[in-house]
Amino acid sequence: MLSFIRSSYPTKPGAYIMRNKKGEVIYVGKATNIRSRLSSYFAKSNSQKTRALISKTASIDFVVAKDETEALILEANLIKSYLPHYNILLKDAKHFSYLAITDEEFPRLITARKNSAGKFRVSAKRFFGPFIEAQKRAVSAAYLRKLFRLRVCKSLPKKECLQYHIGNCSAPCIGKTSKEEYVQNVKSLIEVLEGKREAKKIIAELKERMSKASEKEDFELAMRIRNQIESLEIFFERQSAETRSETEEDYLFFQKIKNTLFVQELQVRRGIISAGKKHLAKINSQEEPEVAFVLQHYAYSEPPQKVYANLSLPQRRKLNLAFGRECFAKPGAKKAKILKIASDSLIPKDADAAVLELKDALKLPKAPMEIETFDISTLFGKNTVGAMSSFSNAEPKKSGYRKFLIRSKQTQDDYAAIYEIVSRRYSSLLKRDLKLPDLILIDGGPGQLRSAERALEYAGAEIPICSLAKKEEVVYLPGKKRPIKLPARSMALRLLQKCRDEAHRFAVSYHRKRREMRERAGN
Structure with missing residues (x-):
């Protein structure tokens, strides 16, 4: 384990970088006092996860910042750059997950994560990922599982379940599908997840299988393949349409009451307010909790073309520097009216407590x-x-x-x-x-x-x-x-x-x- 010498580290704010024996970055953090923060890692009362992190740490580097806000921005940029293993593991809201094909006779598509030792918790034939955005991974997993009609039960039951009756599973447990057809579906699924073959080629192969099934007068199989083709076309269309358009804008109005930061978010798409959401965050020791909120809010998905908020000029400059583009702008008269809608929508009350x-x-x-x-x-x-x-x-x-x-x-x-x-x-x-x-x-x-x-x-x-x-x-x-x-x-x-x-x-x-x-x- 690393020998920690307190005097080697400054008492100033900044970010610190932990590396393993191979020199790989395994964790990035920020602190108002680097020496004090690093000392806390070596306390005997630490959690098992923290002890596991320190046991893998061979060296610690640091970068001094002007203040806590600059340290926060520095930490966000370093995490985006390195995607350290323990940053993924220790933040509950940002667990990176994988998709896995199990190594069973009739494989399943499941979600998998790594443990504190960096090893997967499940046994599987193949792993795909990591997926930074959990919801996109979830949409893909659920959609693909149904598309290829893979089983979901952990052990094969003796009779078909609800998933078969609602068309989500091919019921290999009772022989409703042949092993050859099931394995072929798994193979096609792997090709989709690997992205090795273009959508057109995969769909063309499915169309050929559908034609052969029709020639053999296996019309039930042909119909299932036809449904797969239609669903795959929708899936690939959705995947290619995930880039943000220039007409997208977010509006954030902040209000601090005691130790709570209230945020009203409005999303404007193609000139229309399409969604609104309220956020609550506890204010800890941050000098600028608004900047901290924005960095966490857009941590793993880029902000839209423009974000308008009741932020100061220095705050907007820090955020534009953090995201590498001029996306945080001062609202003009027209944009200020929409921000006023967000302001009027933000009425803290007892329910918030x-x-x-x-x-x-x-x-x-x-x-x-x-x-x-x-x-x-x-x-x-x-x-x-x-x-x-x-x-x-x-x-x-x-x-x-x-x-x-x-x-x-x-x-x-x-x-x-x-x-x-x-x-x-x-x-x-x-x-x-x-x-x-x-x-x-x-x-x-x-x-x-x-x-x-x-x-x-x-x-x-x-x-x-x-x-x-x-x-x-x-x-x-x-x-x-x-x-x-x-x-x-x-x-x-x-x-x-x-x-x-x-x-x-x-x-x-x-x-x-x-x-x-x-x-x-x-x-």
Whole structure:
């Protein structure tokens, strides 16, 4: 392990670069006092992840900066340049993930990550990545999995599951597809992920397979291949259209209240306000939290052609320097009117405190401004339905509520019903490239939570999730054996209860209507 000598490092602000024995950059950080920050890494009370980082560190370089803001910009640029392994590993909101083809007889397409030792946590035939933007990776994974009708179950069941019945899986478990056809689909998938062959060539080969199937009068296979061709054409079209247009603008209005930074974001596309979102961030010791927010907000995806914000000239200059182009500009009279809309939309209230408290209580990567909650309603396994409530900034958003008729034959199975509605919801959102919530809440205990987790894994969606059990009013989190008991009067618990109760009310109401309809039809 590296021998740390305190006096070798300055007490000034700046960025530090940790390298392994091979000279590879494994971590980049920033500090207001480089010597003090580096000393903290060698404290005995550090976490296992930090100890693992230090055990791999052979040397530490540093770059002195004028102030903390310049250090922050320097850190952002160094991370973008080196993509260090431990920066990826230690930041919850920015985990880099890979796609993997498992080495099973009938391979699956799954998400994979590396552990603290830099090794993959799963055994696989091939890995693809890393994917810097989780949502794009999720969209690709979910889309490709369905396109090539690959299985999602961890072990082959003895009978077909829901995914086969809704057309997402070819059901190799019961011989609905030959091993030859399945392996051919996996081969085509690998070619798409490798990008070695042009889209036209892959589609041409599929068309040839479709013609041969038609000649053999295997019309069912020909139809499946035809559907693959159509979906691939849409997929490649989407992939090639991900560049930003010059007509795209973002507007950011900042307001500081005590130790919280409130941000209202408006996105203008082709001259129309297409989206608006509120952000909350805790102000730590940063001299300029606005600059810190912007650097983190656009850390792994470039800002649009222009960004207008209530920033000072020095702040805009720092950000333009950080991003290497003049994208942060002073708003003129016309642009100031749109920024005024953002300003008017930003009204801090008590709900913001509840959202921030929930973020801290559950250790979420960001404030859960958008929460979607799921519940199931049934009576002796009949007329089983699902429902979802939607909350925006701690208030019900009725336009976002959704109802679900359970398609599964296992209508008495609460876990299967949760799996179905969660997978349907987020497969649909990802397929249409729509915005995902900041938090998912499940009405139930650890069993319902595990079913929802599996559904998210199938859909390819990475969203923080928890469940709230009714009797004990405790919160269950993925990977945690013991639930969290929030104080009875805490705003965080009240917010979760409000979301849960609204989803329950909506589910019961929908179930009652379905039951009454059946009874009238029977008479």
